[in-house]
Amino acid sequence: MRFTNIGLFENRMVDQGVTVAFFNFKYHNCVIETAYSRNQRKFLFAFVDHNIGFTCSLQGEHASGYINHKAAVEQLMRCRNHDRYDPKHFYELLNSHLPIARFAQINQPQYRRTAQKAVSNFEDRIFFNHWRNSNMSEKQRQKTIELMGHEVIEFCDQNHLIPVFYPYPTDRTLAAFEDFEADYVGFGLRQ
Structure with a gap:
């Protein structure tokens, strides 16, 4: 998947002095807390009201559609009321949301909450x-x-x-x- 709007999003981050952006993204019936590190080119996602999350790293403008967290894949299907997973669909909607995303610099409680949901086998030492x-x-x-x-x-x-x-x-x-x-x-x- 190609993130055509990531450059614009990162430029907005630079203009606002934000190094790790935090924003909410509505994906059909779900709200997903999103953290994005401009330096690491990495997204960290957590479903609001669910103890599920996942990550996505970019290579340039490209991201792999593979998500190695089975529960997150199933939750994305439930968000869409759809019986099949399509990562391209999720990433395309996220890409189209980036130019209008309202974000701020992430703080410690936001990062903690998001990271706690991002690991597939939850444990304390994360x-x-x-x-x-x-x-x-x-x-x-x-x-x-x-x-x-x-x-x-x-x-x-x-x-x-x-x-x-x-x-x-x-x-x-x-x-x-x-x-x-x-x-x-x-x-x-x-x-």
Whole structure:
């Protein structure tokens, strides 16, 4: 799927001094809280009134239609009252909404609420805290992909790192969602 309006949306973010935008997006019968990190080119979605969410990373203007969270796919079908999932339909509506989306800089409570719904197997330790020099388990890899994106996996693989998650967010949690490389440059392996 191609996000033709992402450049315009990011320009609006720059004009307003927003690095991580937060807005609501109505998808048929559902409202979806949306966080978008301009630096990481990543969306984090959470269905309002449901404990379900998912993520989407962009490569340029393109995004994969694959969502690795089965409950989120089923919820998208329910939102549409439709018996089949069509990710292109969801992303096309989101793309057409971007030029008119009313957004603000995300705050810690908004990020916390959205992130808690974005992991497929809910657990308490979902908030980035610091980096550790270590091998990554498969469970850690999946959680990192869902919360931080594939680009963070590549970064970790190249630098033999893992992100360490805590049960509560800190100032670094949101900053790492904004720009994980800047967090690593600023803090390195220190907690």
